[in-house]
Amino acid sequence: MRLLLVVMLFAAGPARAGYEDSGFSARAVSMGSAFTAVYDDIAAMAFNPAATGQLRHVQVQTNYLRQFHIPAGETDQNQMSLAAGFPVQQELIKGTFGLGWQYNRRQEQVIERSFLLNFGSRGFREFEGGGLELGGTVKGIGVRPKGDVDVGALYRFWEKYALGLSLLN
Secondary structure: OHHHHHHHHHHOOOOOOOOOOOOOOHHHHHOOOOOOOOOOOHHHHHOOHHHHHHOOOOEEEEEEEEEEEEOOEEEEEEEEEEEEEEEEEOOOOEEEEEEEEEEEEEOOOEEEEEEEEEEEEOOOEEEOOEEEEEEEEEEEEOOOOEEEEEEEEEEEEOOOEEEEEEEOO
16 A cells, blocks of 8 residues: 555656636735735735735735746736725724735736725734734636635734734635
């Protein structure tokens, strides 16, 4: 049995994804998409919906990404994205509403579109020196949009430290 497992391990070929997930912003790409605990950037809605709740001011971001080589191999890809976050500080609703749009064209033939509607809480549960935030994103993906839901949690330690967890798609 062990011999069979060893043979299967070394005989496995490289895997290719049907949908190559690329970053939502230049900062996210430069961080290798390790954006789950970043809570000062509206682009975080694509990685952890709860992280957007910490925004204190209206934030709008637009990005253009041109790629020729991705982990799946050679490509010719253009990507445009737009994101906006609107903080709300009301008695019943505290957090940030976010809107996002992404257009991705690959190899002159594949076009993908994504639309995002997001909410991240602010002050869901406060603890001494930190707090827990929750959030969710509803997405429409594809030429004929199919719905997806992302959920996330963000635990803030002290002032500048955070731990994020998200379940995407």
